[in-house]
Amino acid sequence: MTQETISKETREFQTETKQLLDLMVHSIYTNREIFLRELISNASDAIDKIHFESLTNRDLLEGNSDFEIILKPDEATHTLTISDNGMGMTHDEVIATIGTIAKSGTKSFLEKLKDRGNTTDNELIGQFGVGFYSAFMVAKKVTLLTRAPGQTKGVKWESTGDGTYTIEECDKESRGTTIILTLNDETDQNDHPDENFLNRYTLESLVKKYSDYIRYPIKMDFIKEEKPRDAEGKEIEDAPVTKTVEVRTLNSMTPLWTRNKSEIKPEEYHQFYKNLFQDWEDPLEIIHSKVEGAVEYTTVLFIPSHAPFDLYTKESESKIMLYSKHVFVMDHCKDLLPEYLRFMRGLVDSPDFSLNISREILQHSKQLKLVGKNLEKSILKTLERLLTNDRPKYEKFWKEFGTAIKGGVYTDFQNREKLQDLLLFPSSHGTDELTTLADYTKRMPENQKVIYYATGKDYASVERLPQMELLHDKGIEVIYLFERVDEFAIEALKEYKGKAFHSVSRGDLNLDDKDATESKKEAEEILKDNESLIKAITDQLKDKISSVKISNRLKSSAVCLVSDDQGISLSMEHILSEMNQTMLKANRILELNPNHEVFTKLKTLHETASDSQTFKDYCDLLYDQALLIEGLPPEDPISFANKIASLMAQTK
The missing domain is CATH 3.30.565.10 (Histidine kinase-like ATPase, C-terminal domain)
Incomplete structure (x- = not known):
């Protein structure tokens, strides 16, 4: 031509x-x-x-x-x-x-x-x-x-x-x-x-x-320099260096993710993961899929065996890499998966992505959103399968990344119902076991209306809560919340399968049996008979509590603090204060055990010297004691210590 x-x-x-x-x-x-x-x-x-x-x-x-x-x-x-x-x-x-x-x-x-x-x-x-x-x-x-x-x-x-x-x-x-x-x-x-x-x-x-x-x-081409060697294979020191041109192919050309899954050995996936993400351990789980339809893409995702040290810091970045037609586009695509799945590692390769001029920032396109939703569904299905078919493996995952999933319950409204079935909690059912909400509800007696939960720093502290006494006595299972995010997640859920969540430290326990009804009626009668005493205690603590009640949940403990059903809980107030958010306060209710010797002592003091300093000190000490039980410090530690010392000195 x-x-x-x-x-x-x-x-x-x-x-x-x-x-x-x-x-x-x-x-x-x-x-x-x-x-x-x-x-x-x-x-x-x-x-x-x-x-x-x-x-x-x-x-x-x-x-x-x-x-x-x-x-x-x-x-x-x-x-x-x-x-x-x-x-x-x-x-x-x-x-x-x-x-x-x-x-x-x-x-x-x-x-x-x-x-x-x-x-x-x-x-x-x-x-x-x-x-x-x-x-x-x-x-x-x-x-x-x-x-x-x-x-x-x-x-x-x-x-x-x-x-x-x-x-x-x-x-x-x-x-x-x-x-x-x-x-x-x-x-x-x-x-x-x-x-x-x-x-x-x-x-x-x-x-x-x-x-x-x-x-x-x-x-x-690379220049290869070599010296001649003698019969033993050693370099000859004074000999001139010879230079040869060696042509190398720099790329592997065949992406692992484009191969058939059945042809890829587990060790190949593992090595690929380790090389790509500089991890020394094999991944816990692998998700490899190819999708064709409105958007065509191939993805290989990994659940790491351990959470990185910075997972829950602001510096933590998404580790999902983007490729377009096998060409690397982006290292950290933060817009592809929701924040609670930021522990995932992997890549997505699609010819359908819309890229901007630099290929460094992906367009907020329908294709991207669709791929992201599909990936999220795939990850959640994988976790559901693990929970059902390989509980030990899932519990290993939960130990590392459960906090992130609970964070998702709190932050991701759309997937809240799906995530709730992935949650695991310790409970009073067994110290070595974790329970799902589904397992908990299966074990609930027919007349139990709510799912009970208690907050604390560990098993021992929650087990010893005065608010747990009646539930322990009745053999009712309680879910334990040890992490800061737990109560946020529970509050976000509000209920599970029609069963509302109820803190053992909030309002009435809503027990529906003959003993509970009789106990409640008895408490009302005691309150009526001791209206003057209750008013005197309330007046002494008026700047600290909203009310004083006769408890029908305490067995051996003298006192406990609870909050009402309308405001936030005491534990939530404590969490918020640690986050420097002090605007919200729990409505504190002091519950007294009418069968405890301290209640009898209060009655005697009130009848003989209701205006005495001793009566006032008793009221203050009971409140401080209730604070300590909740894991909260006394509002005036020096005054608390002095009152304890004074009381000890009076003891004969």
Whole structure:
């Protein structure tokens, strides 16, 4: 095929194109090394194109079907060359493709970009010309040599990024595209040791990081230096060094996640996980799936065996990596999974993602949201299966990540019902066992109306709570909450399968049996008979409590503090105060055991000397005692200690 001779011409970019180029170099691209990913991706796309076209037209290959991408760093000329034997371009295609950003749409694109900050429109996303211009982040001059199949001449395009470019005819023997980057003066080992893009090992590392799974070999030559060896295999000291060129393929080309699951051994998954996420332990569970439909994607997700030390800190980041057509796009995609699943590790590869200019920030697209929802469902189903089929393994997971799941119950309203069946709690059913809410409700007596829970720092402290005495006596199971997030989660749920949650330290216990009814009636009668005493205690503690009641839940303890059903609980008040949120206070109710000797002593003091300091001290001490039982310090420790000492001195 012949073509007309085309003389060299200089073309000028539009004003907005200069603005876009400046924006890309200085604002949008925050990591200069990704220029290599962009150019390799473009080369791969060009090979994809001729590979597909050649299925129906073998002449396009011109006898060369060994597809490859070649990197050639040259320190002498300070250039880096990226070559491919893909489709190549004609003169008109170069102008149309490389000149894409000079089209009229650029102006409106820039206006939208300005209005939205750095969030972008799909208008220029994924187009060859955009990724190509990332080369100017590191190059002071970019030269492109290309030839399309069947053309006798190639095309040379060149620009220094100053707003103009030249285009002319050139000789090019091989089909495809070659890009020569004359690197910026500052892009050297002295000023930017991590950005020495002429260093072969730096380039090899970047290919591994960003383009390891490009389906075509990415090759580069390495100089191998060796000294001759003697008969015993030892180097001959004075012999001259021989240099040979060794061509290496830098990428693995076959992503593990694209292979059939049945063909992948567990140890391959494990090694892949360890290499990718620098973990020394095998993952606890693996989720590998390929989805086709509205959005096509493949995912490999891992549940680690142990929680990282920073999982529950602000610095913790999502470890879900994004790939588009096997090309690395993003390290930490925080928008893909909800916060409570931030412990997950893995990757998602999809050809359908909409990427912005830099490919570093994913568009908040319908595709992304759909993939995220599907991943969340898949993870929850996996956890449900573990809980049902492998309880020991699930409990190991729960020990490491249960706090995150409980946080999800509190923060993720949409999935609250699904998460509630994954919850595990210790309970009075057994010190070595954890129970699900489903298990708890199965064990509930028919007349039990609510799910009881108690808060404390550990088993021993909760077991000794005075509020637990009656429930222990009746053999009623109580769920124990030891973590700060637990009560937030319970409060968020409010109920489970129609059964409301009820704190043993709030309001009435709502027991529905004959003994409870009689005990309640007896307490009301005692309260009526001791109205004057109760009023006197209430008056003494009026600044500290809302009321005093005769308890029908205490057995051996003299006193306890509870809160009413309307406000927050005492434990929640304590948690909020530790978080420096002191606005909300529990309505404190002091409950007295009418069968305890202290109650009898109070009655005697009230009848003989209700205004005495001793009576007042007894009231204060009972309140401080109740605080200590709840794990709260006395409001005036010195006064508390003095009253104890005074009481001890009176004892004969």
